[in-house]
Amino acid sequence: MPMRPATFRPRGVAPKAERVREYEQRRGSAAARGYDADWRRAARAHLTASPLCRYCEVGAWGSPRVTAATLVDHFYQHMGDMHLFWASDWWVSSCKPCHDGPKQAVERIGGSALDLLAARLGLVVRRGGG
Numbered sequence: 583m584p585m586r587p588a589t590f591r592p593r594g595v596a597p598k599a600e601r602v603r604e605y606e607q608r609r610g611s612a613a614a615r616g617y618d619a620d621w622r623r624a625a626r627a628h629l630t631a632s633p634l635c636r637y638c639e640v641g642a643w644g645s646p647r648v649t650a651a652t653l654v655d656h657f658y659q660h661m662g663d664m665h666l667f668w669a670s671d672w673w674v675s676s677c678k679p680c681h682d683g684p685k686q687a688v689e690r691i692g693g694s695a696l697d698l699l700a701a702r703l704g705l706v707v708r709r710g711g712g
Contacts, residue, residue: 616660616667625654628673636703637680651675655685657700658708671706 591597596604609615629651638649655676660666676685688695697707 615662616664624668624670625673628654628670629675632675634675635677635680636674637676637685640702640704642699642702643680643684649677649680652678653681655681657703657705658696659689672700672708674703674705 633651635649635651637643638647640646653676655674656667657672657674658666666672685699688699700707
C-alpha cells in the first residue's frame with residue numbers, strides 16, 4: 583500500500599491543530615466578542631423583518647432563488663469594533679451555505695471585492711475600494 587509522504591513543516595512552526603487551539607484561546611468566547619442575549623434579540627428581530635437570504639435573493643452566486651435566512655451576517659468584519667458590530671445597516675440576512683462558503687471567499691479576496699458585493703446587495707459601501 584502506498585505511503586503518504588511526510589508533511590514539511592519548518593522548524594519552530596507549530597502543527598496546525600496547535601495554532602488553531604491557541605487562536606481560539608486568544609479570540610475569547612462568543613459572549614466576550616459581543617454575541618450575547620442583546621445580540622440574539624437584535625438578530626431575531628432582523629430575521630423577522632428580513633426572513634430571506636439576501637445573497638440568494640439577488641443571485642450573488644448564480645441564479646436568484648428564494649431561501650430562508652438562518653443567521654445574520656455582519657457584512658463587513660467588525661474585528662471587535664463594537665460600533666461596527668452594532669451597525670445594523672451592514673447586517674445581511676443569510677443562509678448558512680452562503681455565509682460559510684462564497685461570502686467568506688469574498689472576504690479573503692479583500693475590500694474591493696467586498697465593496698462590489700455590497701453594491702450588488704444594495705448596501706452603502708463602507709470604503710472606497712480599500
